[in-house]
Amino acid sequence: MNAKDLNFAYQxxxxxxxNLDNLPDSTAERLSSARKIALSRKKPEPLRRRIPSLALAGQIGNYFQEPLSWLGRLGVATPLLAGALVFIGxxxxxxxxxxxxxxxxxVAVLSDELPVSAYVDQGFNAYLATRDE
Incomplete structure (x- = not known):
């Protein structure tokens, strides 16, 4: 059914x-019989579509109930696991x-001839800066 037919049906x-209360009884009976005929001609829906569920939950459920669903889950889990291992590495x-x-x-500080206190002295830092110039 295309969008135009669907829109007409809703209208x-x-x-x-x-106008349900204003319809004559004969028209209501004809509409009822036409509905019964239309319902009898309708193709039955597949079983999984008749199960009421949330749209997202139905999609996830169908994804994991399909044949070889373990392969699909493995295809999702493997890249995630590989990414986690790369980040950990x-x-x-x-x-x-x-x-x-x-x-x-x-090692460089401890093996040097200077005492450790010389490295924290501000004057020593100034001496090193002028010596490099």
Whole structure:
């Protein structure tokens, strides 16, 4: 049924609903018999469409009830799991790099001839800045 037919059907239904009390009995009987004939000619809907459910819940339920639905679920879960593993690996790599840099800096400070207090002295920082120039 296209949009034009559907719109016409709604207009007829609305007009009949408004004038239902004013219809003669013979017209009401003819409409009732026409409805029964139309319903008998209608094709039965598939079983899953007759089950009342929310639209989204029905779509999700049909998705997981189809044959090979485990393959579909695996196709959704695999990229998510791979992405999580990549992010965890990147985080671990960055942490190891940071720890290695800090350890290298600690080794350089501790193996130097200067005392540790010299590195926190403001005058020493000024001396290093003028010495590099």
């Amino acid at each position: 007829v239904k609305h007009a009949l609903d408004q 990147l985080y671990q790599f960055e942490q190891e790099q940071r720890i290695a840099e800090l350890a290298e800096m600690d």
